[in-house]
Amino acid sequence: xxxxxxxxxxxxxxxxxxxxxxxxxxxxxxxxxxxxxxxxxxxxxxxxxxxxxxxxxxxxxxxxxxxxxxxxxxxxxxxxxxxxxxxxxxxxxxxxxxxxxxxxxxxxxxxxxxxxxxxxxxxxxxxxxxxxxxxxxxxxxxxxxxxxxxxxxxxxxxxxxxxxxxxxxxxxxxxxxxxxxxxxxxxxxxxxxxxxxxxxxxxxxxxxxxxxxxxxxxxxxxxxxxxxxxxxxxxxxxxxxxxxxxxxxxxxxxxxxxxxxxxxxxxxxxxxxxxxxxxxxxxxxxxxxxxxxxxxxxxxxxxxxxxxxxxxxxxxxxxxxxxxxxxxxxxxxxxxxxxxxxxxxxxxxxxxxxxxxxxxxxxx
Amino acid sequence: xxxxxxxxxxxxxxxxxxxxxxxxxxxxxxxxxxxxxxxxxxxxxxxxxxxxxxxxxxxxxxxxxxxxxxxxxxxxxxxxxxxxxxxxxxxxxxxxxxxxxxxxxxxxxxxxxxxxxxxxxxxxxxxxxxxxxxxxxxxxxxxxxxxxxxx
Numbered sequence: 468x469x470x471x472x473x474x475x476x477x478x479x480x481x482x483x484x485x486x487x488x489x490x491x492x493x494x495x496x497x498x499x500x501x502x503x504x505x506x507x508x509x510x511x512x513x514x515x516x517x518x519x520x521x522x523x524x525x526x527x528x529x530x531x532x533x534x535x536x537x538x539x540x541x542x543x544x545x546x547x548x549x550x551x552x553x554x555x556x557x558x559x560x561x562x563x564x565x566x567x568x569x570x571x572x573x574x575x576x577x578x579x580x581x582x583x584x585x586x587x588x589x590x591x592x593x594x595x596x597x598x599x600x601x602x603x604x605x606x607x608x609x610x611x612x613x614x615x616x617x618x619x620x621x622x623x624x625x626x627x628x629x630x631x632x633x634x635x636x637x638x639x640x641x642x643x644x645x646x647x648x649x650x651x652x653x654x655x656x657x658x659x660x661x662x663x664x665x666x667x668x669x670x671x672x673x674x675x676x677x678x679x680x681x682x683x684x685x686x687x688x689x690x691x692x693x694x695x696x697x698x699x700x701x702x703x704x705x706x707x708x709x710x711x712x713x714x715x716x717x718x719x720x721x722x723x724x725x726x727x728x729x730x731x732x733x734x735x736x737x738x739x740x741x742x743x744x745x746x747x748x749x750x751x752x753x754x755x756x757x758x759x760x761x762x763x764x765x766x767x768x769x770x771x772x773x774x775x776x777x778x779x780x781x782x783x784x785x786x787x788x789x790x791x792x793x794x795x796x797x798x799x800x801x802x803x804x805x806x807x808x809x810x811x812x813x814x815x816x817x818x819x820x821x822x823x824x825x826x827x828x829x830x831x
Numbered sequence: 832x833x834x835x836x837x838x839x840x841x842x843x844x845x846x847x848x849x850x851x852x853x854x855x856x857x858x859x860x861x862x863x864x865x866x867x868x869x870x871x872x873x874x875x876x877x878x879x880x881x882x883x884x885x886x887x888x889x890x891x892x893x894x895x896x897x898x899x900x901x902x903x904x905x906x907x908x909x910x911x912x913x914x915x916x917x918x919x920x921x922x923x924x925x926x927x928x929x930x931x932x933x934x935x936x937x938x939x940x941x942x943x944x945x946x947x948x949x950x951x952x953x954x955x956x957x958x959x960x961x962x963x964x965x966x967x968x969x970x971x972x973x974x975x976x977x978x979x980x981x982x
Binding site: 751753754755756757766768771773775777778779781782 | 849879880882883884886910911913914915917918919920
């Protein structure tokens with residue numbers, strides 16, 4: 468069954484625009500958490516890769532965020548078509564794409580509003596959809612609806628009406644005519660809060676879900692991204708993750724599912740304990756970052772439910788985004804690697820060996 | 832032999848402890864810290880922001896105080912101040928009390944409730960061992976009011 472997909476990435480308050488393009492960062496509560504890196508890749512990229520693995524192609528991303536020009540966002544334009552539109556025009560864009568796919572003789576359309584991480588078996592969902600022959604198949608788990616539906620493009624007119632129901636949420640009403648309901652019982656993280664985001668990181672590092680860190684597992688449950696550098700005097704106690712091109716300096720300690728995403732720097736003696744450091748963040752020397760999300764100078768203490776911004780480069784700060792040329796090089800390298808292996812979740816071989824010092828104490 | 836001791840100085844730090852106001856603060860405390868046995872309490876209840884200069888100031892004050900047989904204790908940190916203290920691991924270096932009165936009491940003196948609410952207050956114990964608290968006007972950190980202890 469020829470199937471296309473549309474992923475809607477919505478950020479109506481425009482906080483992520485500021486977030487990914489500027490030097491500052493928006494409060495964590497205002498963000499679309501599916502755009503933040505989780506162990507090397509955003510939920511958006513991982514969702515695209517999952518759809519591709521199940522043969523869903525082409526994939527269009529409709530967004531009110533200019534993803535292609537956001538330097539801190541890991542977006543690979545080669546994997547999906549991107550349509551950047553005004554917040555008020557999203558529905559119209561999706562509707563237009565739906566009719567286009569219908570005219571191109573696609574049989575089904577997977578429509579995803581990207582607000583959650585779900586390990587859906589799309590083979591099973593599409594088979595269920597085909598077997599029931601309804602205009603739309605909605606997906607739900609024990610706790611409620613997921614923002615994922617499959618539309619039958621053979622019933623174009625009905626699809627247009629159901630699309631509006633998808634938009635206003637009435638599609639998931641019980642006994643909705645023309646809709647069948649697929650019950651999902653796999654791993655789901657609704658990413659409703661930064662707590663969910665952090666839980667996704669720990670679940671992945673402790674293998675409670677399929678999500679795998681992007682990089683090499685150099686010790687049991689210790690992953691390093693391409694070009695990550697860990698000083699020989701630093702300690703990494705697994706499970707832990709150091710993203711691509713990040714630096715962990717002497718006497719630093721990463722422990723209890725600590726994750727340092729790409730292009731970060733952890734200065735000497737700093738402890739990262741049960742915390743996530745988002746890309747392009749600098750952590751000064753001698754800090755103790757525990758139960759926390761850090762993004763540049765912004766810090767969310769999860770245990771105390773307290774968010775604060777520290778405007779001092781000596782403590783926390785934002786590192787400069789790479790030049791467009793370096794970003795292009797990284798994308799080319801990523802394409803080369805994905806050409807060698809179609810499985811984007813597979814551990815990648817570093818083109819330049821990570822200068823990981825075996826003398827450094829890295830315990831499982 | 833009698834040894835003169837300064838009263839315990841309770842200082843409420845402003846909302847923002849940054850490079851701008853740290854210099855003023857250090858200037859105000861300078862002569863107090865250079866006296867014999869300075870005993871300080873910083874009330875952090877109003878602190879919402881603190882940068883590396885603020886951290887440096889705390890370290891400098893405690894270093895100066897302990898060098899002269901005194902001490903610096905922290906009191907009533909706001910939630911934000913506490914996160915910064917934990918982040919910079921200063922929570923392990925300082926004794927932190929729930930109220931300025933408790934911090935003053937740890938020096939063996941009592942700070943009355945009304946004085947504890949003042950931005951700047953000093954507490955002292957008299958020669959008979961009875962304890963009292965007094966507030967001092969802002970700039971007069973060294974008002975010359977010192978009490979005597981039998982060494």
